[in-house]
Every structure is written in structure tokens, then in C-alpha cells.
Amino acid sequence: MTELVKGPKGRRRGRGARERILSASQQLFREQGINRTGMDLLCAAAQVSKRTAYQHFAGKDELVAEYLREFDPSVLSGVFDRTDLTPRERLLAVFDIPPTTPLCPYIAAAVELHDPEHPASQYARDYKKAVAARLAAAAREAGAADPEQLGEQLALLIDGAAARTRVLNADAFPTAAAIAAVLIDNAIPAAAGDDRPREEASS
Amino acid sequence: MTELVKGPKGRRRGRGARERILSASQQLFREQGINRTGMDLLCAAAQVSKRTAYQHFAGKDELVAEYLREFDPSVLSGVFDRTDLTPRERLLAVFDIPPTTPLCPYIAAAVELHDPEHPASQYARDYKKAVAARLAAAAREAGAADPEQLGEQLALLIDGAAARTRVLNADAFPTAAAIAAVLIDNAIPAAAGDDRPREEASS
DNA sequence: CGTTATATACACCGATCTGTTTGCTTACGG
DNA sequence: CCGTAAGCAAACAGATCGGTGTATATAACG
Numbered sequence: 360m361t362e363l364v365k366g367p368k369g370r371r372r373g374r375g376a377r378e379r380i381l382s383a384s385q386q387l388f389r390e391q392g393i394n395r396t397g398m399d400l401l402c403a404a405a406q407v408s409k410r411t412a413y414q415h416f417a418g419k420d421e422l423v424a425e426y427l428r429e430f431d432p433s434v435l436s437g438v439f440d441r442t443d444l445t446p447r448e449r450l451l452a453v454f455d456i457p458p459t460t461p462l463c464p465y466i467a468a469a470v471e472l473h474d475p476e477h478p479a480s481q482y483a484r485d486y487k488k489a490v491a492a493r494l495a496a497a498a499r500e501a502g503a504a505d506p507e508q509l510g511e512q513l514a515l516l517i518d519g520a521a522a523r524t525r526v527l528n529a530d531a532f533p534t535a536a537a538i539a540a541v542l543i544d545n546a547i548p549a550a551a552g553d554d555r556p557r558e559e560a561s562s
Numbered sequence: 563m564t565e566l567v568k569g570p571k572g573r574r575r576g577r578g579a580r581e582r583i584l585s586a587s588q589q590l591f592r593e594q595g596i597n598r599t600g601m602d603l604l605c606a607a608a609q610v611s612k613r614t615a616y617q618h619f620a621g622k623d624e625l626v627a628e629y630l631r632e633f634d635p636s637v638l639s640g641v642f643d644r645t646d647l648t649p650r651e652r653l654l655a656v657f658d659i660p661p662t663t664p665l666c667p668y669i670a671a672a673v674e675l676h677d678p679e680h681p682a683s684q685y686a687r688d689y690k691k692a693v694a695a696r697l698a699a700a701a702r703e704a705g706a707a708d709p710e711q712l713g714e715q716l717a718l719l720i721d722g723a724a725a726r727t728r729v730l731n732a733d734a735f736p737t738a739a740a741i742a743a744v745l746i747d748n749a750i751p752a753a754a755g756d757d758r759p760r761e762e763a764s765s
Numbered sequence: 766c767g768t769t770a771t772a773t774a775c776a777c778c779g780a781t782c783t784g785t786t787t788g789c790t791t792a793c794g795g
Numbered sequence: 796c797c798g799t800a801a802g803c804a805a806a807c808a809g810a811t812c813g814g815t816g817t818a819t820a821t822a823a824c825g
Contacts, residue, residue, distance in 0.1 A: 376802080392676040394597050397782055408803045413784065462673070469729045470665070470673040473595040483729050512741050515734055519722020526672045526686050531718055538715050541748055542741060579772080600812060611773050612814080622813065 377415045379405040384426040389464055393423055393471045424478040427468055427486070439493050446501030450494070450513065450543055454520065454536035463521040490514055503546040512542055580618045582608040587629040592667055596626055596674045627681040630671055630689070642696050649704030653697065653716060653746055657723065657739035666724040693717055706749040715745055 383405035387396045398419060402409045416422040438453050465483035472479055495510025503509045520535035586608035590599045601622060605612045619625040641656055668686035675682055698713025706712045723738035 392673075394674075395676055398784080399782080408805095409784080410786090410804090411802055414801085419783065466725050466729055467673050470595075470670050471597075473598060475731050480729075484731065487726070487729050508737075508740070511737050515722040515726050515737050515741070516718070517722075518725040518729070519718040519720075519738075522669050522721040522725040523690070523718050526669055526683075526690050526721070528678050528687065534711075534714050534718050537711070538718070538741065538745060542744060545744055545748070601814080602812085611775095613774085613816090614772060616814065617771080 376405075376407050376411055380407055380412055380415060380422070381426060381429055384422060385429065388423070388426055389462075389467075393468060420477065420479070423468065423472070424482060427464060427479045427482045439497060446497055447543055447547065450497050450501060451536060451539055453494070453513065453517065454532045454539055456532070462525040463518065466518065466521060466525075487514065487518075490517070498543075498546070501543070501547055503543075504548065505546065509542060509546045513539055516542075579608075579610050579614055583610055583615055583618060583625070584629060584632055587625060588632065591626070591629055592665075592670075596671060623680065623682070626671065626675070627685060630667060630682050630685045642700060649700060650746055650750065653700050653704060654739060654742055656697070656716065656720060657735045657742055659735070665728040666721065669721065669724060670728075690717065690721075693720070701746075701749070704746070704750055706746075707751065708749065712745060712749045716742055719745075 380401070383401050387401055387404060398409060398412065402412050405412070412422075416425065438456075439449065441449060441452065444452060465486050468479050469475075469483050474480060491510045491514040493510075494513045495506045498509040498513070499506035516535040516539055520531040523531035523534075583604070586604050590604055590607060601612060601615065605615050608615070615625075619628065641659075642652065644652060644655065647655060668689050671682050672678075672686050677683060694713045694717040696713075697716045698709045701712040701716070702709035719738040719742055723734040726734035726737075
């Protein structure tokens with residue numbers, strides 16, 4: 360990504376203009392919101408002239424879309440790839456991200472842009488579906504009876520915790536984690552290391 | 563839709579201007595978002611001159627706050643007051659509101675305004691706390707072991723369903739209802755009318 | 766009738782936002 | 796060295812926004 364070949368010459372002078380813009384977007388869009396962050400301020404924070412910014416991105420909409428697409432993988436991985444945890448622990452570890460999350464940027468973007476057809480809204484949907492899918496995969500790995508359902512349920516808990524944290528200004532992820540524990544124990548026939556070693560009869 | 567204005571000059575005087583403004587706010591703020599709805603458009607929709615609007619409300623911020631305060635009771639009541647349902651059914655009935663909810667306006671406002679100190683954000687917090695409290699009361703009435711916790715959990719489910727519905731453009735309330743059923747059955751020692759008529763184990 | 770309170774229509778202000786244009790600078794690469 | 800092109804700073808355009816000022820018209824009340 361460091362070598363952004365942009366011409367027949369493969370020049371990479373001023374290396375990182377695009378990256379600085381996206382980096383500033385990550386910070387400002389999250390801290391101040393998308394609509395309240397003007398391109399002037401953003402370019403100043405990125406130490407990039409507006410002219411340059413608009414040469415790298417067709418417009419703010421495209422920048423917002425790229426901003427959402429950026430940390431797509433960074434959030435997805437890091438939790439699901441932890442092989443040192445049991446599948447059940449891995450499912451619960453998703454809810455242990457208190458300090459890094461002011462609010463899920465995808466929810467914020469969907470609300471702020473207010474247009475389901477906006478590219479960024481599409482990315483938000485894709486991301487949410489991807490998370491649910493990964494959760495479902497982890498649930499299947501953990502031996503859940505209905506992994507798809509459990510994945511969707513856990514995804515809803517994450518979004519609920521994010522939204523509630525935002526509105527109430529108080530961390531709601533512990534509550535979500537408690538619910539998740541109940542759901543997981545309820546969905547997995549033989550949950551290990553649990554306070555409910557009672558066997559459950561499937562309906 | 564009204565016969566308030568008759569002729570170029572004849573108008574129904576006084577009463578109604580404020581209500582028309584708030585009514586238009588309800589519609590436009592929800593449909594288009596708060597930030598994307600200008601006062602010009604809003605006043606036109608309310609059939610009210612801008613001057614009049616600013617005589618009724620000190621500014622848009624105050625209007626937004628009042629807009630949130632308005633249907634505060636209408637949402638809270640109507641579900642909790644249904645005595646024809648058992649406490650457990652009442653708790654679950656909260657999740658049966660698919661068509662009326664494009665998105666919880668409180669979450670939307672908190673995201674759009676992006677300022678926890680904004681009066682509207684305060685109202686949003688108060689409302690969310692009130693809902694959780696009513697849910698907790700209903701949970702206590704239903705005989706939950708820890709009503710406060712169950713109330714908070716159900717509130718989180720509502721917010722999660724609302725946020726997820728918005729982002730994914732698909733109704734997420736059935737999923738939330740399924741989780742709620744699990745939580746309720748898990749929290750209430752003897753759940754009636756359930757597929758789990760197992761006797762409770764006293765702690 | 767006249768006064769007053771409430772509306773209205775409409776122009777206007779300053780701020781801000783997205784996006785563009787105009788020179789000018791500077792770092793390479795041949 | 797010189798050319799090319801990326802980049803910069805800053806002014807500018809056009810639109811929209813929240814909010815006001817002004818002059819006018821009408822209904823209610825005395």
C-alpha cells in the first residue's frame with residue numbers, strides 16, 4: 360500500500376497523501392461525525408491541500424465510503440483469529456472491547472448519511488452481514504445447535520450495546536456480554552466451564 | 563389535509579401553529595433526518611412562516627428537543643398498560659412493533675446531534691432510562707429474579723433491533739424477541755405458558 | 766373604532782459547506 | 796540542467812443553512 364503507483368513513472372513522491380487523508384477521516388469522522396466534519400478541516404488535519412484531496416477522491420461521498428471500507432478487516436480479525444481461546448470464549452471475547460469503541464462507525468454512518476443507497480451504507484450492510492457470518496461460523500465451531508441464529512443474535516447484541524453506549528454515554532457491553540453468555544449456554548448442548556452443567560433436552 | 567387556511571389572508575389564528583410545526587417535525591425529522599431538514603422546508607411543510615416558527619421556538623435546537631419530548635408518552639404507554647396480558651406476555655409485546663418504527667428517533671438524534679450536552683440528547687437519555695425502568699418494573703411484576711438486570715437487557719435488545727433494522731434495512735425485531743424469550747424464561751423461576759415447564763432450582 | 770397580538774411574505778445576513786480555479790513551489794528523473 | 800508533475804496556499808463559486816428585519820394584513824378585544 361505504500362507504493363501507490365499512479366502514473367507511467369510510478370512516482371511516489373509526497374508518499375502518503377491518500378493515507379493521511381484516510382487517517383484523518385478515521386479520527387475526525389469518528390470524533391465529530393461525518394456531517395459535522397468539513398473538508399477544509401479534514402484537509403488541514405491531514406496536512407493536505409484541498410486540491411490534492413479532490414484529486415485522490417472524487418468527492419466527500421467517495422471518501423466516506425473509503426473511510427468505512429478501511430478498517431473493515433482490522434475489526435473483523437483480531438478477535439476471531441485467537442486460537443488460544445475456546446470457541447465459546449471467542450464468542451464472548453467480542454464483547455470485550457470497551458475503550459476502542461466510541462460508537463460503531465457503520466451505525467453512525469447509516470444514520471448520518473440517511474440514504475440506504477449511499478455506497479457507504481452498502482458497505483455498512485456488507486460489514487454487518489460479514490460480522491454476523493463470522494459469528495455464525497464461530498458458533499458452528501462451538502457446536503451451536505443453530506449457528507446462523509446464534510450469530511445473528513450475537514450481532515444484534517453488539518449493535519445494541521453500541522447504540523445504547525452512545526445514547527446513554529455509559530458502557531453497555533457488559534450487559535450484552537451477560538446476555539451473550541446466556542444465549543451461548545442455551546444454544547450449545549454441552550457448554551464447558553460453565554455454571555450450568557445441567558444437560559438440556561432439545562425441544 | 564386541513565382547512566385552516568382559507569384564502570390568501572383568512573387563516574385560523576393562534577392555536578395550531580405550534581402543533582403544525584411539531585407535527586411537521588415528527589414527519590420530516592424522522593423521514594429525512596434532523597440535519598438534512600432545513601427550517602425553510604420544515605416551515606413550508608407546516609404551513610407556517612419562518613418568523614412565526616422562531617416566535618414559538620428559540621431555535622432549531624429547542625425545536626428538536628421538543629420534537630423528542632413529544633411522543634415520549636405515546637411510546638411508553640400502550641404496551642405496559644395492557645392488563646389483558648400476563649406479565650411475561652407484556653414483556654414480549656414490546657418487540658411487536660414492526661411497522662411503526664423506521665428507527666428509534668432517540669438513537670438517531672443522539673447520533674446526528676453528536677453532542678451529549680444537547681438538550682435533545684438529555685431527553686434521549688431520560689427516555690431510554692425510563693423505558694428500562696418500566697421494563698424492570700414489568701420484570702419485577704413477572705417475578706424475575708433480578709428485574710433491574712432483565713429490564714436493562716430487554717432495553718438493550720430493543721436498541722439493538724432498532725439499530726440493526728436501520729443499518730440492514732431489514733426487520734430485526736423478531737430476532738430480538740427470540741432473545742427476549744430466552745432471557746425471560748431464564749430469569750423467571752416459573753415461567754407460565756412456555757415450552758420449558760421445568761421446575762425451578764432454588765439457589 | 767382603534768389597539769394589540771399574531772400571522773404573513775420576502776428579502777437579507779453571516780456562516781459554513783462542497784467543490785473548483787489560479788498561480789506558485791518543489792522534488793524528482795532523464 | 797530542465798521538464799514534468801505532484802503538491803501547496805488561497806481565493807473563489809454556488810448552494811444551503813440557521814436566523815432576522817421589515818412592512819403588512821387580519822382577528823380578537825375593548
